[in-house]
Amino acid sequence: AQSVTQPDIHITVSEGASLELRCNYSYGATPYLFWYVQSPGQGLQLLLKYFSGDTLVQGIKGFEAEFKRSQSSFNLRKPSVHWSDAAEYFCAVGDYGGATNKLIFGTGTLLAVQP
Amino acid sequence: DTGVSQDPRHKITKRGQNVTFRCDPISEHNRLYWYRQTLGQGPEFLTYFQNEAQLEKSRLLSDRFSAERPKGSFSTLEIQRTEQGDSAMYLCASSRPPQEPYFGPGTRLTVT
Numbered sequence: 001a002q003s004v005t006q007p008d009i010h011i012t013v014s015e016g017a018s019l020e021l022r023c024n025y026s027y028g029a030t031p032y033l034f035w036y037v038q039s040p041g042q043g044l045q046l047l048l049k050y051f052s053g054d055t056l057v058q059g060i061k062g063f064e065a066e067f068k069r070s071q072s073s074f075n076l077r078k079p080s081v082h083w084s085d086a087a088e089y090f091c092a093v094g095d096y097g098g099a100t101n102k103l104i105f106g107t108g109t110l111l112a113v114q115p
Numbered sequence: 116d117t118g119v120s121q122d123p124r125h126k127i128t129k130r131g132q133n134v135t136f137r138c139d140p141i142s143e144h145n146r147l148y149w150y151r152q153t154l155g156q157g158p159e160f161l162t163y164f165q166n167e168a169q170l171e172k173s174r175l176l177s178d179r180f181s182a183e184r185p186k187g188s189f190s191t192l193e194i195q196r197t198e199q200g201d202s203a204m205y206l207c208a209s210s211r212p213p214q215e216p217y218f219g220p221g222t223r224l225t226v227t
Contacts, residue, residue, distance in 0.1 A: 034215060036218075042221070044158070044206070044218040051213075090158070094215070101146065101212050101213075102148060106157050107155070107156055108157050
């Protein structure tokens with residue numbers, strides 16, 4: 001069965017420090033991978049996506065993610081975190097090659113940013 | 116493009132009451148999805164529509180839940196005889212494959 005694991009429930013970083021959020025997936029075919037961000041009480045905003053091609057993808061707000069098939073990972077990175085990045089981050093895998101295009105989400109990583 | 120909208124944004128109801136939520140997708144999107152998100156969890160897929168046809172329902176969608184998309188535009192999600200375990204954020208998303216789904220702001224349901 002498809003699944004997504006985000007091993008870090010909560011991460012705290014200092015403003016200006018680098019960030020890496022981990023995501024591992026289990027999927028039988030070529031995965032379609034996504035990172036979404038959710039601010040408190042809000043819906044989900046897409047940060048970036050990987051469908052095919054270059055394994056390093058750039059997203060909005062200075063985020064990037066690297067797809068590593070050998071490790072079944074799609075980690076999210078940002079070189080310098082801003083206070084406004086404090087939010088919850090969700091990794092998802094999509095059944096895009098199939099019929100539904102539904103997404104399977106991880107449990108999320110809550111990011112706190114210290115001044 | 117005004118994005119996906121959901122109404123109401125918040126709903127407080129007493130156990131046993133029925134509630135209905137509405138989702139208006141992005142106009143040219145033919146697919147519409149409902150997800151449920153409980154505290155501390157990621158969104159979980161409930162059901163989706165291709166135009167007006169409901170093509171898949173999750174096992175999470177008990178008999179008390181029903182979703183419709185009568186004209187292939189907006190959708191409603193009704194929960195009958197609400198239970199405290201139904202308290203959650205209900206998210207709607209729409210897409211036009213192969214593009215990714217766009218999510219609405221969600222409806223927060225609290226069952227007292």
